[in-house]
Amino acid sequence: MTSELGHAIVLLVSVFVSAISQVMLKKAALRTYPNHVAEYLNPLVIVAYVLFVGCTLLTILAYQGIPLSLGPVLEATSYLYVTVFGVTIFHEHVGREKLLALALIVIGIVVFATLG
Amino acid sequence: MTGARRGQAGVLLALHVLLGVYSLSDVASKKASGTTFLSPEFVLLYAVVLGLLAIYAIGWQQVIKRMPLSSAYANRAVTVVWGIFWGYVVFGEAVSVGKLVGAALIICGVVLFARADRDDATPAGGDEGASS
Numbered sequence: 001m002t003s004e005l006g007h008a009i010v011l012l013v014s015v016f017v018s019a020i021s022q023v024m025l026k027k028a029a030l031r032t033y034p035n036h037v038a039e040y041l042n043p044l045v046i047v048a049y050v051l052f053v054g055c056t057l058l059t060i061l062a063y064q065g066i067p068l069s070l071g072p073v074l075e076a077t078s079y080l081y082v083t084v085f086g087v088t089i090f091h092e093h094v095g096r097e098k099l100l101a102l103a104l105i106v107i108g109i110v111v112f113a114t115l116g
Numbered sequence: 117m118t119g120a121r122r123g124q125a126g127v128l129l130a131l132h133v134l135l136g137v138y139s140l141s142d143v144a145s146k147k148a149s150g151t152t153f154l155s156p157e158f159v160l161l162y163a164v165v166l167g168l169l170a171i172y173a174i175g176w177q178q179v180i181k182r183m184p185l186s187s188a189y190a191n192r193a194v195t196v197v198w199g200i201f202w203g204y205v206v207f208g209e210a211v212s213v214g215k216l217v218g219a220a221l222i223i224c225g226v227v228l229f230a231r232a233d234r235d236d237a238t239p240a241g242g243d244e245g246a247s248s
Contacts, residue, residue: 056145056165063149069203069215071142072195076222079229098232104225112218 007065008113011074014058017051019081023089024048073112076105127182131191134175139198141168143206190230193223 028044039045063071080102086092141164148161180188196219203209 053166056162056169059142060145060148060162060165063146067203067209068142068146068207069199069209071146072139072199073218073222076193076196076226079226093236095232095236097235098229101225101229101232104228105222106225108218108221108223108225110218111221112215115214116212116218 003065007062008070008074010058011062011066011071012077014055014062015075015078016081017058018055019078019085021048021051021055022082023085024051026090069116070113073109076109079105124183127179128191130175131179131183131188132194134172134179135192135194136198137168137175138172139195139202141165141172142195142199143202144168146207184234186230186234189233190227193226196222 024044025048028039028042028048031044033039033042059071066074083094083098083102087094144161144164148158148165151158151161176188200209200211200215200219204211
């Protein structure tokens, strides 16, 4: 495995964990709380933010081996995760147009990473 | 131009300023990656990363109160262009045809994704909307 591929995988993991932290924040936002303090100081929100901070460090680690321009490109995989979580956790509907959109994003990432 | 329209243009402009701020957090991350972990330089750059992300997060919440989430997400595709731009200007990264074609495909995909999201969110009769 080349160094660049390894660092790209680190960034992909970071984007995935970041998407999980977003789901946790959304789950937390859907609950009702007795007061404002409990709205922020609850395990779900705290773990979500810890994960998010971890992601920022993983991103820096990833950038040791990949060009800056590849960062936002790999970050576009978040649309895949958002869709999968939307279907599995929030029971959202996925139409043909959205599947086509995801295919375009994935093809774009592959073209960018391999031919870029 | 009506007041409402001017307001929408203002929100769109604010969103793009925010996305520019977001892209700068990536520049700071990349700069930090070249320093020694926990060195003063690293800590400073990491503080810049977190600061820019905090500005972005607060601003994003304000923007999505004022424009549809799907439109905001569609505009986020521009960060791919910012990445190529800052990569070239700050780090001297090459801009190739492959990168531009890949970026164009991703942007088309993200815009289409946001459009599909908007269509899913507004049930325009039929059973499409009712199922979600």
